[in-house]
Amino acid sequence: MYLNNPIALTQILIIIRTNKNNGDQMNGPWVEKYRPRSLDEIVGQDHIVKRLKRYVKEGSMPNLMFSGPAGVGKTTAALALAKTILGEYWRQNFLELNASDARGIDTVRTNIKNFCRLKPVGAPFRIIFLDEVDNMTKDAQHALRREMEMYTKTASFILSCNYSSKIIDPIQSRCAIFRFTSIKGEGIIKRLETVAEAEKIDLDKNAIESIVYFAEGDLRKAINILQSSASTSAQITEENVYEVVSKARPKDVRIMINKALDGDFLGARDLLREIMVTQGTSGEDMITQIYQEVSRMAFEESIQKNDYIKLIESIGEYDYRIREGANPRIQLEALLTKFLSKAKAE
Amino acid sequence: MLWTEKYSPKNFNEFIGNLKAKKEVIEWAEQWLIGNLQKCLLIVGPPGTGKTTFAHLTAKEFSDFVELNASDKRSYDIIKRIVGEASASRSLFHDGMKLIILDEVDGLHGTDDRGGIKAINEIVKKTHHPIIMTANDPYSKRITSLKRNCKVIKIRKVHTNSIVAFLKRICVNEGIEFEEHVIKTLAKRSNGDLRSAIGDLQVIAQGKDQISSADLDIVSQKDQVSNVFDSVRTVLKSKNFAKIKDSMRLDVNPPFILETIVENIPHEYEKAEEIERAYEMVSLADINFGRAFSTRNYTYWKYSFDFMSLGVGLAKDETYKKFARYRGSSVYAMLSKSRSKRALMDIIAQKIGNRLHLSKRGAIAQFPYLKIMFTDDDMAYELVNYFGFENKEVKFFRSKKLKKLKKPSKSVRKQSRSVKKPSETNFTSKKAQKVMKKDKTTKTAPKKPKILSKKPKKDKTNEKSENKGSKSKKKDKVEKQTSLFHF
Numbered sequence: 001m002y003l004n005n006p007i008a009l010t011q012i013l014i015i016i017r018t019n020k021n022n023g024d025q026m027n028g029p030w031v032e033k034y035r036p037r038s039l040d041e042i043v044g045q046d047h048i049v050k051r052l053k054r055y056v057k058e059g060s061m062p063n064l065m066f067s068g069p070a071g072v073g074k075t076t077a078a079l080a081l082a083k084t085i086l087g088e089y090w091r092q093n094f095l096e097l098n099a100s101d102a103r104g105i106d107t108v109r110t111n112i113k114n115f116c117r118l119k120p121v122g123a124p125f126r127i128i129f130l131d132e133v134d135n136m137t138k139d140a141q142h143a144l145r146r147e148m149e150m151y152t153k154t155a156s157f158i159l160s161c162n163y164s165s166k167i168i169d170p171i172q173s174r175c176a177i178f179r180f181t182s183i184k185g186e187g188i189i190k191r192l193e194t195v196a197e198a199e200k201i202d203l204d205k206n207a208i209e210s211i212v213y214f215a216e217g218d219l220r221k222a223i224n225i226l227q228s229s230a231s232t233s234a235q236i237t238e239e240n241v242y243e244v245v246s247k248a249r250p251k252d253v254r255i256m257i258n259k260a261l262d263g264d265f266l267g268a269r270d271l272l273r274e275i276m277v278t279q280g281t282s283g284e285d286m287i288t289q290i291y292q293e294v295s296r297m298a299f300e301e302s303i304q305k306n307d308y309i310k311l312i313e314s315i316g317e318y319d320y321r322i323r324e325g326a327n328p329r330i331q332l333e334a335l336l337t338k339f340l341s342k343a344k345a346e
Numbered sequence: 347m348l349w350t351e352k353y354s355p356k357n358f359n360e361f362i363g364n365l366k367a368k369k370e371v372i373e374w375a376e377q378w379l380i381g382n383l384q385k386c387l388l389i390v391g392p393p394g395t396g397k398t399t400f401a402h403l404t405a406k407e408f409s410d411f412v413e414l415n416a417s418d419k420r421s422y423d424i425i426k427r428i429v430g431e432a433s434a435s436r437s438l439f440h441d442g443m444k445l446i447i448l449d450e451v452d453g454l455h456g457t458d459d460r461g462g463i464k465a466i467n468e469i470v471k472k473t474h475h476p477i478i479m480t481a482n483d484p485y486s487k488r489i490t491s492l493k494r495n496c497k498v499i500k501i502r503k504v505h506t507n508s509i510v511a512f513l514k515r516i517c518v519n520e521g522i523e524f525e526e527h528v529i530k531t532l533a534k535r536s537n538g539d540l541r542s543a544i545g546d547l548q549v550i551a552q553g554k555d556q557i558s559s560a561d562l563d564i565v566s567q568k569d570q571v572s573n574v575f576d577s578v579r580t581v582l583k584s585k586n587f588a589k590i591k592d593s594m595r596l597d598v599n600p601p602f603i604l605e606t607i608v609e610n611i612p613h614e615y616e617k618a619e620e621i622e623r624a625y626e627m628v629s630l631a632d633i634n635f636g637r638a639f640s641t642r643n644y645t646y647w648k649y650s651f652d653f654m655s656l657g658v659g660l661a662k663d664e665t666y667k668k669f670a671r672y673r674g675s676s677v678y679a680m681l682s683k684s685r686s687k688r689a690l691m692d693i694i695a696q697k698i699g700n701r702l703h704l705s706k707r708g709a710i711a712q713f714p715y716l717k718i719m720f721t722d723d724d725m726a727y728e729l730v731n732y733f734g735f736e737n738k739e740v741k742f743f744r745s746k747k748l749k750k751l752k753k754p755s756k757s758v759r760k761q762s763r764s765v766k767k768p769s770e771t772n773f774t775s776k777k778a779q780k781v782m783k784k785d786k787t788t789k790t791a792p793k794k795p796k797i798l799s800k801k802p803k804k805d806k807t808n809e810k811s812e813n814k815g816s817k818s819k820k821k822d823k824v825e826k827q828t829s830l831f832h833f
Contacts, residue, residue, distance in 0.1 A: 028732025029712075029719075032702055070711075075703045098699055132705050224715040231722035248714035265612050265621055270676070277677055278684040280691060282707060321629065325636035327601075329677070330608060334629040340618035 030227045031220050034195050039080045042073050043219070044187030048178050052077065056085050059124055063148060063157040065133075065172065067164040068180025071218030074160040075131060077180075081158070082127045089122035096129045105143040108136075112144075116151040126155040133159045134166035141168045148174055182217025191219060192226055201230050206238040214245045224248075250275075253289045257297070260339035268336050276329050283328020287319045290335070307342040314338040349548040350541055353516055358403055361396065362512055362540065363504045370499055371400055375407045378443065378476045386470045386477040388451075388492060390484045391501030394539030397480040400501075401447045404478060408445040415449035422461025429469050448479045452486035463488055470495045503538025506530075512540065513547050523556040531562055574598050574606050575672050581607055581659045582614040583666070590659040594651045601635055604628065604654050605675040611658065614670045620662050627657025690742060697733045713743075720744040 027033060036042045039049050039056070055061035061081075066074040082094045095115045097108070112128060120126045133141070145168070148157055157175070161167055164177060189208055196203040207229070215222035228248065229240040252275050259268035275281050281289075294315065298308040318335040322328045355361045361368055367389075377384050389397045405411035412432055414420055425448075432444040454462045470477065470492065479496070481489050510533045517524045529547075536543035550561040573596070580593035596603070611624045631653035638646035695709035698716075702709065720726045720743040730740055730748065740748050 027728045029702060029716075029729065070708065079703070096703065098703065098705065131703070135705070224712065227725075228715045228718040231719045231725045244715075244718055247718055250714070263618060265618070269612070273677060273680055277680040278687065280688055280710065285707070285711075318629070321633055324633065325640045326629070326633045327636065330604070330632045331629055333608065334625040337618070337622040337625040340622060 029224075030195060030199070031223050034191070034198070034223065036073075036076050036080055037083065039077070039084060042077060042080065043191050044183035045073055045077065045180055048077065048180065051178070052081050055081070059085070061085065061156050063175045064159070065164060065167070065175035065177045066158065066160040066180055067162065067177060069162060069182055069218065071215075071220030071222075072180045072183055073219065074180055075129075077178075078129045078131075078158045078160065082129065086123040086127065093120050093123040093126040094129065095126070096131075098131065105140050108140055108143055109147065112147045112151075116147070116155045120154060127158060128155055129158045129160075131160040132162070133171075134161035134163050138168060141171060145170045145174070183219050184217070185212050188212050188215055188217075188219055188222050192222060195223060195226060196236075199230065202235040204235075204237055207236045207241050210238050210241045210245075214241070250289060253286070253293050254297075256336070257290065257293055257339060260336045261303075261342060263340055265337065265340055268339075269333055272332060272336060273329065276332070283322045283332065286328070286332055287315065287322065287335075290332075291315050291319075303342070311338060311342065348545075349516060349552075350544050353512075353519075353544060354399055355396075355403065357406075361399070361403070362508050364396070364501050367400075367499050367501050370497075371404055374497065375404050375476075379407065383474070384476070385495065385497040386479065388489070388496035388498045389478065389480045389501060390498060391482070392503055392538060393482055394536070394541035394543075395501045395504055396540065397501055398447075398449055401449070401478045401480060405445050405447065408443050408476065411445040411447055413447040413449065415447075420448075420454060420459045420462045422465045425462055425465040425469070429465075429475060432475055443476055446475055446477045448477065450481065451479045451492065452481040452483050452489050454488055463491070467491055467495070504540045506533045506538070509533035509536060509538075509540055509543050513543060516544065516547060517551065517557075520551065521555060522551050524551075525558055528557055528559055528562060531559075574603055577603060577655075578606050578610055578672055581655050582610060582662075582670075582672075584659060585662070585665055587656065590655050591652075594655045600647055600650060604631055604635070604650070605677065606672075607654055607658055609675040609677075610670070610672045613672065614666060615662055616666070617663065623661035624658045627653045627661060630657065690738065694735070694739050694742060697735065697739075701733055717743050723748070 039052055042049050064078075066077060068074055083090045086093050095111070097111060115128065116126065118126075130144070133144075136144070148171070159167075159171070159175060164172060164179075189212060192203070192208055192211060203226075211222050211225050211229075214225060225241060225244055225248075226236070228244045229236045232244065233240055252271060256268050256271040256275070259265075259271065272286075276283070276286060291312075294303065294308065294311055297303045298305065303311070314335055318331050321331050358368060358372060371387065371389075374384055374387055389400055391397050401413075412428055414425070414428060418424070429446060432446055448466065451463075451466065466479070469475070479492070483489075484500070510529055513529045513533060514524070517529070532543055532546050536546065550564050551557050577593040577596050581590055584590055584593075594603075608625075608628055611628070612621055615621050615624060631650040634646045634650040634653065638644045638650070691710070692706070694713075695706045698704060698709040698712055699706060702712070704712070716729065719729060720740075726740075726744065726748055729735070
């Protein structure tokens with residue numbers, strides 16, 4: 001029966017080809033190697049997994065929205081759900097539009113339309129997965145909303161985002177919203193131990209605990225720290241973990257703040273420009289790092305408590321200004337001037 | 347009759363200033379007339395310096411000319427047709443050539459003159475016809491492609507002294523008595539624009555037999571389009587409300603003015619509080635640019651202008667009496683300098699994002715961990731194969747070159763990792779390196795590496811050091827040869 005249908009035929013060919021590619025499992029980053037392939041393997045999101053399994057049982061699902069911080073399993077859950085619910089030919093019926101792809105209105109429209117126009121082959125329906133929807137423009141979100149309405153019979157959407165508040169209401173109302181929370185210590189420990197066993201690495205208890213501490217509920221970060229530590233030695237101790245974390249932490253921001261506190265505004269500004277213009281760090285990431293460094297410095301008592309509160313006030317204000325659509329670099333330069341009048345505590 | 351017409355030069359000898367340009371244009375015309383095809387001429391210079399006059403003087407040398415200036419519609423079809431006609435008439439009469447003058451090509455309108463630049467470019471490339479084009483703004487985007495295919499002649503502002511001399515000649519000719527300083531002021535005010543100077547003179551002098559300084563008030567100073575740095579200087583040096591407000595009347599992209607002011611604040615202001623206050627104003631100006639941009643309602647710009655000029659200007663306690671050299675924003679230089687690096691980062695982020703289901707930002711967040719993982723050779727191989735990194739991209743993560751080896755099979759890798767005891771292997775490899783370094787420096791003992799290369803074979807764990815051993819042997823050989831050569 002497929003022979004009469006050229007589209008179905010090409011799809012079958014694709015199936016054969018992709019299955020071949022599936023064969024060679026490569027090593028590489030552990031975050032991908034040990035990404036849970038099934039819903040059962042997912043740690044720390046039990047209540048969500050339970051509800052997702054119900055969709056599998058029923059063989060249908062509404063449009064879903066996964067919101068939550070980075071590294072808590074949004075993409076993993078989407079992939080695992082698609083795999084189980086779509087069955088053997090999930091690859092052919094699953095479209096992932098990554099945030100690193102161009103996602104203007106046009107690409108969203110044409111890609112999704114082309115994908116949805118075809119009937120699902122070997123699966124009950126098709127799934128479209130879009131991540132970081134909160135970084136899409138309002139216009140693109142509105143375009144997306146139309147697509148969601150048009151293909152309700154043949155396709156379901158899974159959207160993921162960090163903050164559901166940044167998503168327009170009409171989309172939110174069309175989705176069942178799942179709020180992923182950062183993963184608790186025991187969940188991370190469980191996963192780290194699985195990986196360590198599979199990779200035959202020696203991981204002592206203190207090391208695990210320090211990884212959990214630095215990961216801050218982000219499992220991707222935890223596994224990255226683990227693999228980075230494993231690259232420096234086969235036996236992982238607390239010291240290895242500390243070394244890796246301090247190596248991976250961007251140091252430029254600390255240096256920049258210190259320069260500003262010393263009154264060297266030009267030096268601080270040059271460094272800021274270097275970080276943002278040359279290294280391409282986004283304004284949002286910069287302000288997060290500045291906040292973290294300032295609080296760390298207050299803890300180490302290298303910034304006075306009164307000054308700390310004033311600085312946080314400024315940081316919050318400039319954070320808001322950047323989100324409001326101002327030029328992040330100019331706003332952060334202005335924020336740097338706030339450090340000039342604050343003396344370093346001895 | 348307008349004096350600008352009346353006193354416009356009738357031949358090249360009467361032309362004032364720009365001697366070099368004059369010579370080039372004359373030469374160009376002569377070459378055409380004896381039948382040598384030449385590149386098209388593009389005459390660039392500020393208004394009122396004689397670009398169009400140049401073109402018209404040149405036209406006299408040719409039998410005929412057509413002119414298309416800003417008042418004509420200059421779309422693709424029209425330009426093609428005009429040029430087509432010009433070439434047709436040439437073939438009919440054969441003896442003369444028709445000169446084509448395209449005035450103010452940088453003023454071609456985007457929609458009304460659709461395709462105009464394209465048509466000009468096509469014609470210019472063929473160079474079958476003598477064409478003279480003029481333009482005011484040498485940096486206009488519209489003429490960047492033209493500049494490549496044309497002979498560009500730059501015309502400079504006319505020197506004040508030349509203008510003075512010329513104005514005097516007119517006065518004498520018209521029988522007008524003048525005070526020296528009136529003529530000088532007129533010339534100075536014109537800022538190198540001879541046409542406006544003659545125009546001004548006519549306004550105050552026509553029908554009179556004498557001009558004095560009182561007459562100067564009749565003609566107000568021309569609306570000066572000052573450059574960015576003049577404005578920045580006023581903002582940072584002055585505390586005069588009207589003067590600062592006035593300085594924002596310039597025809598430059600407003601965010602660019604802001605960037606230039608921002609760049610120079612810390613070069614002028616010395617107190618931390620002043621910089622802080624000034625930057626607060628900069629921030630507000632920038633917010634209003636953002637609002638204007640996102641709502642497409644550009645009425646917000648007026649607030650930006652006030653914040654960045656008056657706000658910044660009044661942020662200083664006292665005016666500084668010092669010389670500060672103002673500069674353009676370093677951001678633009680940084681952007682162009684880092685272009686290739688950023689492109690590389692984009693490619694890497696794309697490759698990582700595709701495999702790890704991450705956005706560009708998420709992928710960049712992986713960089714520091716990848717940098718650490720790349721220090722281990724085995725893991726580096728795996729990652730390179732996994733992501734499909736090329737040499738250039740590997741270099742981004744690790745300064746040491748990754749030797750071109752096939753990916754070690756899984757079992758070997760596992761073994762080496764489990765056997766590898768950090769202390770021992772570190773010791774041997776370090777020792778090996780040390781000896782090798784010694785070898786390099788002393789340039790002696792070619793036998794030593796042989797022994798060394800045997801050693802690691804025994805414990806079979808570390809093929810890397812073996813490799814290094816053989817390599818150093820090779821190096822030694824080369825060094826030996828070169829040293830022989832030397833003596």
